[in-house]
Amino acid sequence: MVNLTSTEEENTEFLKTLWDKYKYLAISTVFVVIFTIVGIERSSSNKSIFNQETSELYSDFVQSLDSVDIDSTQKGNDFMSSYPDSVYSRLIALQLAKLHYEKGDKDEATDKLNWIIENTNNGFRQKYDPIEVTAKYRLALLFLDQEKFKESLDLLETIEDKTASIYELIGDCYVYLEANDNARINYLKAMEASPSESVKSIIKMKLSDIN
Numbered sequence: 001m002v003n004l005t006s007t008e009e010e011n012t013e014f015l016k017t018l019w020d021k022y023k024y025l026a027i028s029t030v031f032v033v034i035f036t037i038v039g040i041e042r043s044s045s046n047k048s049i050f051n052q053e054t055s056e057l058y059s060d061f062v063q064s065l066d067s068v069d070i071d072s073t074q075k076g077n078d079f080m081s082s083y084p085d086s087v088y089s090r091l092i093a094l095q096l097a098k099l100h101y102e103k104g105d106k107d108e109a110t111d112k113l114n115w116i117i118e119n120t121n122n123g124f125r126q127k128y129d130p131i132e133v134t135a136k137y138r139l140a141l142l143f144l145d146q147e148k149f150k151e152s153l154d155l156l157e158t159i160e161d162k163t164a165s166i167y168e169l170i171g172d173c174y175v176y177l178e179a180n181d182n183a184r185i186n187y188l189k190a191m192e193a194s195p196s197e198s199v200k201s202i203i204k205m206k207l208s209d210i211n
Contacts, residue, residue, distance in 0.1 A: 164194035
């Protein structure tokens with residue numbers, strides 16, 4: 001270290017010795033810091049450009065839904081293939097599932113909903129993912145439509161934060177499975193969770209049917 005009682009020449013010589021010994025390490029450290037800063041800025045810039053690009057492409061897809069001259073299904077599939085990790089891909093898959101169902105293609109609708117569930121990374125996303133929950137709910141409805149009552153029930157039970165509509169659908173599954181006691185429990189949970197009086201009235205009718 002520098003001796004505070006030494007002469008200026010001695011301190012200068014000491015510092016020169018330190019520089020000669022560690023100058024390459026110091027230079028390397030400076031370059032590492034510079035490249036790190038540049039890398040972070042470039043990464044942020046690229047991410048911003050990527051987000052803008054995917055946002056514009058998603059807007060194009062939404063607009064194509066109202067056009068008879070554009071194959072929105074193909075447009076959506078192309079986006080999903082190019083950007084499988086984008087949240088927009090899962091939103092597009094939801095819309096494509098709806099289109100396929102309206103056309104009577106339940107298998108394709110099922111595939112799109114399953115794709116959303118399989119491509120939801122629970123390790124990085126929040127506990128309640130509204131896109132995933134919506135996909136599971138719609139897929140459960142599809143299973144009910146195909147009389148796959150157990151599959152529908154099992155899928156709904158994987159949803160951790162259940163809403164009134166989910167409890168109600170679980171109750172419906174139990175009714176179809178002739179497990180009225182479990183159906184009653186879930187209908188009551190649905191009534192407790194729902195703020196809508198009209199929904200509660202519907203559930204009360206379902207309860208009266210199994211009593």
